[in-house]
Amino acid sequence: MPPLSSTGHHSWWSLTLNQKIVKVDSITQRAQNWLGVDILVFNTYIWWMNGLKINTLWGEFEKGEEGYQELDIPVSYRLALKTWANWIDSTLDSTKTRIFFSTMSPTHQWNKDWGSINGIKCFNKTRPVMKRGHWGFGSNKEMMKAVTSVINRMKVHVTVLNITQLSEYRIDAHSSIYGELHGKLLTDEQKNDPLHFVDCIHWCLPGVPDIWNQLLLAYL
Template identity: 75%
Template sequence: MGWTKSARRKLSLPIITTIICTFLAFIFLLYTERVSTISSGYISRLKPCPKRADDRELESDSIDNLAEDTNDFDPDECSVNHGKWVFNSSIKPLYSDRTCPYIDKQYSCIKNGRNDSYYLHWEWEPDDCMLPRFNPEIALRKLRGKRLMFVGDSIQRNQWESFICLVESVIPKGKKSMKRGRVHSVFKAKEYDATIEFYWAPFLVESNTDIPIKSDPNQRIIKVDSISQRAKHWLGADFLVFNTYVWWMSGLKTKALWGEFENGEEGYEELDTATSYRVALRTWANWIDSTIDPQKTRVFFTTMSPSHQKNKEWGNVNGIRCFNETRPVTKKGHWGTGSNKDMMKVVASVMGRMKVPVTVLNITQLSEYRIDAHTSIYGELQGKLLTDEQRADPLHFADCLHWCLPGVPDTWNQLLFAYL
């Protein structure tokens, strides 16, 4: 039976349409199969595989490359103390006082009841450079087989605990340990054969008030020319980070003693604070110059951490010290009486004469703005959390000296990380 021209014309369009649709469906199947294969391969590459020695070597190289990429920081071209705090809601701290088990109650503000978190989302931006973000893996790589030791007072312990919390979350359980002591505490990152240590020396030089602490400044006597009994414990460290400031600022003249304690600690001389501070720093500097090999040990000195006691200095005439402050000071170059410029000049003068190079971590100006980040009423007093009655009296009990963790000391360690 033959087809008429009319029938052929009626059937040709459906047949052609069917052929085209079939062809397109076939192409689509090939495409989706290809996409599925590519996706599967990509996902499989994301899955962690057992690491061989050469894999670890490649990982090591990639971390070093990342360090080079992120660390364009040049301390000779960057004045870190000139800049501003910028609010960034996307910033999330690398830890919290609930996830890091090494934070003292004294600094655990959120755990102690602080219910605002605004202070956690500010980042420091220098005017003429960018600070690299703190990278725990790179920091631990830099510390492999080394000792990092913080030496100083409770502010330095604040920074030490911050550094530990910044890195500890990437260390597997069972691969880290902490040994606390009254004077010397040691955190170990076993996989890296690294230690991050703290040594309690509030004056750096020796005194009669280190252990046990004499709470009455009138009873404190400082051996301004003696440091060797303490400093012998600092030998062998690859990185030494020092500070001393807060304990000097009692408002009283310093009872300075030369030589050993004798005759019931009599025979001391009363000096003004700047003079005794200079003598003590020279004692420290002489020890550094005569003992430290700069090819083996790198020395840092952290400048003063400001206190914020006088709310009128930042324009809050109705405030109570640092209590209830939730934002940094925005006035450029703000400087309060909680930072003593004469003491800063002493630091600059002494270190300018040293033979061993000392890297100064200038944290004073950037910290001056952060009236919002102190522990305030969310800390401790003589080892005990403040009572409800004490919290209701911030004029007498707010701590405007120490810092919440996470918080401002993380930025100090970001700066330290940049120098590393």
């Protein structure tokens, strides 16, 4: 899902980092959709991972674009999580709404992570990584720790669905060249250019996301 807090654009992805501004102390626009439901499952990660820093807006800076501060992404991420946590604590009743937070979904864009020097990202991978405890460059441990730290301090109970480690092994489970681009299947020409068109972010169905759902159902 997109960032939990508000952004300066209707579309989160912008052409350059300078066009992206996230307001980390406001979730009002999104939060109105979270009221009066039985089950809430939150997740936010991949939308943040587009560079090392992000333009962050809050408090006294809210009236002008000149008032943002460029922060390291994990720092801005933690600020946004705190805003989310404060809203949960002040608004929701965990006896009426079950609240879950799913940890980051790994990406497998760096084939050197699993020792494949001549490979192309996750292209043509047919087996999981077998090394116990494998953790790739596509999962930010600092952001993972921020989730744990913020949730552990909350008054309202939030169940953490830790799907990251089990998904880290599955370099073989992405949609690869068999997915879509802008709503259309890849052409043969695009499939023959995995360096530019292989998708190592999204997952095949059925597959890894089904395991995530089974974990959720076990808690329910």
